Amino acid sequence: MVQRVTLSDVAREAGVSLATASRAINGSADRSVRPELVERVTEAAARLQYTPDATAQAMARGRTTTLGLLVHDIADPYFSAIAAAVVRTAEAEGLQVSLATTQNDPAREAQLIDLMRRQRARAVVIAGGRSAGERSDALAESLAALGRQGVGIAAIGQPVPGVASVAVDNRGGAAALAASLLDLGYRRFAVLGGPTDRVTARDRREGFLDALGDRGSVASSVETAFTWEGGHRALLRLAQDGVLADVDAVVATNDVMALGALAAARELGLGVPQDVALAGFGGISTLRDVVPTLTTVTVPMDELGVRAVRLALGDQGDVVESVGCDVVIGGSTPDLRGA
């Protein structure tokens, strides 16, 4: 039942040698084959419904056409947007994408890097924030081993030591957000800060704080999970603690947290923005259907994906590219200065 047509079969059918068949089909990479023979081989291949065996080719050529993509969770709109760009770009380069999800587990991350090494991936793109310090040793080691094998690696989101990265200018974006909100008349803020050890969250938090300067102040900055539930819980807590009444706006360090906070506000009967103004960070596409439109800082996810693939394929060492973010003011933070 399982019939495999090999190149030898094609060669025999076409009455040529294996070598010639290979050259004819590959568009004669190293040498030329008479057009007539090329045609004969092509026809034989078509007749037999021959398909080259990619694993055998990889073996013989010593390199695969696989690009590994690591994300925390492909169902997360942030990662799926990046993945879409990565897949599109990789396909344009003739590469297949091998997708793996780390489930936010650093140990798993290192493990998957090793897996990519086994697969002899041509390049690897790692998306998703990491925590500062501690367990990243295993990751670093795996990455080093991978790099030593000549595999191009690119990290998305934040620089990873020893690896080319396309970083998001979280600090800059957060600073711009702070400036915009100050301009709109906001002065006192509560910050849903995300996990303290998460670099992305930290940069956004600090970027925001630093940019406030003495023009504004933060009444409360709470540590939260980087999730919808995290934002939800945090806002409930803020309300309970009475902080909310004392604050002009709540700033979340990512969009899904902001959405969780929005839901929590609603549950409490608080209107957004009447009772509490709200801003997020990320610019995920699903924000489009949320009312009021959420003020946020858009991260160019498509660009991140595209550039990461380029970087991983480019092999120019541990460059760090940075992409900027744009502040988008929505209905969740109306202008407070006069009408």
Place this chain on the structure above:
Amino acid sequence: MVQRVTLSDVAREAGVSLATASRAINGSADRSVRPELVERVTEAAARLQYTPDATAQAMARGRTTTLGLLVHDIADPYFSAIAAAVVRTAEAEGLQVSLATTQNDPAREAQLIDLMRRQRARAVVIAGGRSAGERSDALAESLAALGRQGVGIAAIGQPVPGVASVAVDNRGGAAALAASLLDLGYRRFAVLGGPTDRVTARDRREGFLDALGDRGSVASSVETAFTWEGGHRALLRLAQDGVLADVDAVVATNDVMALGALAAARELGLGVPQDVALAGFGGISTLRDVVPTLTTVTVPMDELGVRAVRLALGDQGDVVESVGCDVVIGGSTPDLRGA
């Protein structure tokens, strides 16, 4: 710089033969190796940081550990939810997921199936609705060729001839939605029907219509693109044509269309549900943050992914499993019978 450690190196380092090294590392599949030697080999491998070459293994064993996944667009929440389940399940089975996106192009779909054949994928999962008839010949042929090679195939969403499928009971779900809406007092509907040739859309449309029976009626059923913009445009048109005033509720055949319609209604200054009630279909997770909560029919995307992988791996021919949908009544279709 590019140093490759092969099994031969490990064997030499451990002072055993290649065969023994292989057996020691694979947990001696066919035969036993003295524990002492196993340890020696394991240690040598660790010392050299040896990683087996998956492509070579695939070649030698004659089968890969790759599962191909085809989706229209990985950024679409429907597909990314399915993909998450597929990846998770595949990983549990020790398989890597090779992701490709068809961009809704049937020709591309056939092409990608061929690509999976080249990759000698162990199994292939195809998600995403197809159109009825016409261009599916190329696809069918590619699928047949793939199947002949002993690759397990499963389709998600709707049955594909000759292939195991896990189908969504769109008709049943739509019927249940109709029943629920009738119960709530709705009688006259406008249906945003999606593309006429799309099987999924057709099933939902017809399921809804059939279930209405003579208890309700459809004032208008329009063909639309299966996208946010499609829903958006369609609602504007309905309003323009004056149909909207004559209708109790607008029913969209998928969620993103419903969201587009929701946005359009807002632009027109129409309140949902005060001026127009609205229902969708799909149950994508991003609905959580939409207000009013959208009445919809949830499709168990996680289950779809899990079962598709099982089916693709199981190899029991062209079974068709069906998964049911649940109606979820939200604030977008309040109870019309008395307060």
Place this chain on the structure above:
DNA sequence: CCTAGGATGGAAAGCGCTTCCCTACGGATC
């Protein structure tokens, strides 16, 4: 003490392909 048979290691044959290297051939050069 001899031999049958189980246990275990090694040599080697592939898996399907690419590519190096050699050979054959035809035309150009002297």
Place this chain on the structure above:
DNA sequence: GATCCGTAGGGAAGCGCTTTCCATCCTAGG
């Protein structure tokens, strides 16, 4: 007409691994 060279096809050597088959050793039964 003999020598060269460029062109194009074929033979064969791997790529790194698994697995079959054979060789060897040891133990146990007669």
